[in-house]
Amino acid sequence: MRARKRRVAARRGRRRARVRACKDGSLAARRDGAMSERRPRVMSGMRPTGNLHVGHLVGVLTQWAAYCESADAFFEIADLHAYTTGFSDPQAIRDAREEMVAVWLAAGVDPERSTIYLQSGVPEIAELQTLLSMIVPVSWLERVPTYKGQIEALGNEVATYGFLGYPLLQLCDIAAMRGERVPVGRDQVAHLEFGREVVRRFNYLYGDGRDVLTEPQPTLSEFPEVLGIDGRKMSKSYDNAIYIADDEETTTKKVRAMITDPLKIRRGDPGRPQICALFALWKFANPFRVDAVAAACRSGELGCVQDKGDLAEALNAYLRPVRDRLAAYRADRGAVTRVIEEGTARARAVASDVLRDVKRAMRLV
Template identity: 35%
Template sequence: MTAKVAPNLREIPVTVVADDSFAVVANRSAQLEHEIAEHPDRFRVLTGDRPTGPLHLGHYFGTLANRVRLQRAGVEVFLVIADYQVITDRDSVGNLSGNVRELLLDYLAAGVDPTTATIFTHSAVPALNQLMLPFLSLVSVAELHRNPTVKAEAEAAGGRALSGLLFTYPVHQAADILFCRGNLVPVGKDQLPHVEMTRLIARRFNERFAAGAEVFPAPDALISDAPLLLGVDGTKMSKSRDNAVELRDNEDRTARLIRRAKTDGERTVSYEPHRRPEVASLLLIAALCTGRAPQDLAEEIGGRGAAALKALVTEAINEYLRPLRKRRQAIATDPGYLRQVLLEGNARANQIAEQTLQQVRSVMDMAY
């Protein structure tokens, strides 16, 4: 849903993306894939993660593998380790430096190339965060309330006070994307309102402060057809639920986790996502790791039951992740290299953010 810039904030509501609007975005996303194949140098991607724990298979097949794909295609990739966002819904930072290190290890082990990708942390780039101030002036409280992430967190809080940082999270995310003039944001359908908020802020800034000149591009969403993988307890894979195979796990722990994976009482294995979601998710994991169709894997297992299914999934995961885990172990032995990757990424992000902030000050008549 694309809104036009108007003088009054209340005239432009930011809402959940409707199905007909999603079809438009999906068509545009397909067109973008063709453009990426032909002219990858025209695109700059911004994406990232909160350092709240190690990444798992859901992260890998949902986002990380796609980032590596885009980088290898020639797209410039920026990865933010969103350390400030850790405290949006938490009372303490926990082992933040350790989690940042683990996240960086996962990125590099998965194939992110730090010589062409920019990996940086929120807290190390002051100019990025300073963009929050003018950007906050461009959205209303009502629009922030309508953002699906903010609404969901408010409902989950059950009356507990919502932090100001969480409430303004969509604007912080816009600053992440726009500070480097990112024009491509890989997202799932549920994240489209965040991209729309960013597009809205970019257009409003250009119209109100830059007399219509394009200081910030309105980024496009690149729809990610990320598979929904369930954890071993049958719920969505999550860092906090201890229900997922982490990229850093060894093969024995992977086997133990898969052995306790929830299935059902039927002996014959079949791929029926709606009727048998737990069995289907295990088959999908094996399919992603082997490059085979989940239906074919189900037919191969047939009536040999859940034990045979879990054995196949365990072997598929361990075989697929073996090279990644080997790289991860090797990189982890060189903490100086990890520090250097982050120092260089932070330095580049700072350089770009300072240039952007300088231009923002100029067009806002704040260059004293």
């Protein structure tokens, strides 16, 4: 009880500090270059999907957890984005919401030091999209490299208006939170570049010499490649993932099924760790043993069966604390829901501020 009170008090204090920071962060202050010690606003998001896997954990979530310390972080449950391709199964999107956030929290994303919010719970984002859509040429969207490829991959039935506008909605996510830095993988660079062009066009048309919207900067994050059971990139759609929510027995079974070096036929044969899916997992399951494992594999001294047993053990040990916390959050859905509600309220305050600026610039108010 006392602990909770303290936490709430601490949160209020931080929030007040944040409000002050926002006020200080006015345009004038920014021009003065007085912002150097302010933490950058980082915005990132994820479509609600029930099963997050080890690739998400090491590639994205650990980074998010770090941003909680180093940045003023906003993390979005991108449920509207999920509808662009998953519109035929709304229940799946709804069901994934709390579960996904439970995994975020279990992975160390700190709701006290970041803002976790629901995209559809911030209607200002959607309104912003409508406003900005007026100045976005269709051809800009059509030439985003992922568009035609995705249509080809997913079929013409997903070629909706909303799907075409996906990159614009992404920009609105960022702009509505005044995101400055956006961690992106290589495939998302084009989307952000598109978004920057939209911002420049908006400021040119309506800014009257000022930057109403801020161009978000990409933060290239080269995630360590995590390979799935079949040796390809770990991905839900390849059905080759080890899930954070898997139990230890399932994890062990999956590790046993993983592809190793096809030229290492029998024990004693030299292996090539660099092409072995096991090795990709060792790097983070236990970084202190990577070199020893790789050397033993190369010499042939280490057999794959032994290797798999060891890795399964190391991986389960690495995941155990995350899984334990996940179990706790699953048992207390109410706490997760509260995190989302509080975060969404905070996000909404930021977004309505932005929307007001945009509407003024467009002479709508």
